[in-house]
Amino acid sequence: MSPLRASLSHPWDLAPRDAMRLQETLRKRVELHDRLAEVSAVGGVDVGFEDQGRMARAAVVVLGYPGLAPLDYAVARAPVAFPYVPGLLSFREIPVVLQALEKLEKIPQLLLCDGQGYAHPRRLGLASHLGIVCDLPTIGVAKTLLIGGHEPVPDERGAWRPLIDRGEVVGAALRSRAGVAPIYVSAGHRVSLETALRYVLSCLTRYRLPETTRWAHRLASHPEKGASKDLVKLSGAHARSPR
Template sequence: MPLTNRLEYYKTLAASEAKELQQELKEKISLQGLVTAPQFVAGADISFDRGSELMHAAIVVLQLPALSPVARSLVTDETTFPYIPGLLAFREIPVLIKAWGQLQQKPDVLILDGHGTAHPRRMGIATHFGIEVDWPTIGCAKNILTGSHDKLGLEKGEYVDLKEGEERIGMVLRSRTNVNPIYISPGHKVSFDDTYDTVMKSLNKYKLPETTRQAHRWANKLRKGEAEPGYVEY
């Protein structure tokens, strides 16, 4: 089924059906590592007014190692799926894929807001998105959804595995010294090592990766009418 039709199909799904679809898609996950060191990393995020069905999406591409801006894609669209923990992808993926399709300069890897394999069925939004567009993705969340972990050191760069039972599903990373950690996990077509390395390279002086920060910034500008939808290359 064509991608466009799949996205329309998502909107018709009941929660139970969405979960079944995740169980099927789970078989397509690849944790094969990246072939070459990434030079371009991108961040994706969504902003919206509470109570509104309008979703404002931003994807920004940055170049390593300086994290200098390369391009951005902004799209506004309406969602028809509610926010349900564990089913975030069905709500946000449609507009993100529109932004992705508009993006000319594709990055080596895309970091999304939310989890990848650190999900009850290993199908967080980063993994789901990666499978749909067949591209390397990483999940980076500010809060935990599932799993448990040991105590974590306070220095930037330290991490512990996030596990569900005996299975490693992600990592809890101290992205900035003495600040609450972030939760990172492979999305699709990246390894756990790629996930850690890429996120570390995307960090500067803040808690969140610069990719995430820039995507958040532009999504907010779009929502507030301070930026126009469309594609821009720098």
């Protein structure tokens, strides 16, 4: 399969006000219905930071589906060119994510992103933005609540409650494991919320995070703990090293 490359190009080094205006334009392209092929490989995306936030480190991990065996992974590093502004993290993180995606030899049919999708003030979180740029189905899987509210989630694995913002269902608070805080799932692009929940649940094992973003988080935020060596042992995959 050919390398994954951006299908939509736009400037990333915008002033925050211009970035917000671009989000308002791009949100019209978000598809909240299912348009995805049969999934045999799922990807996880996460970004960590080094050198006191001056360097971004993106990790993408590809797992077979539904077995979740590691197939491929890649890491890229790049200087941070956009300031930290809540609601605009995609402008800070997607450029280095694209570098990591271009290194993959195995392209997933679906990406689970550590961040928000439709559950965003302007309905264009990182997962939705990345999905539009790459024309790939994406799902947002966030560890913390950004907007909206929900009723209490029963303390049992798989229980969920709608996440509502300004009268609109924008995602779901999902109990991925009993006894731990819920995670926040939202459609990114080319995936409905119901389908997003189904895939996230099927990618869960005994941890709070699905295996996709759990592995990506380890590679992006804790490289010193040997996640890359563990992936090679499990899969025999050869990493595309940071640039």
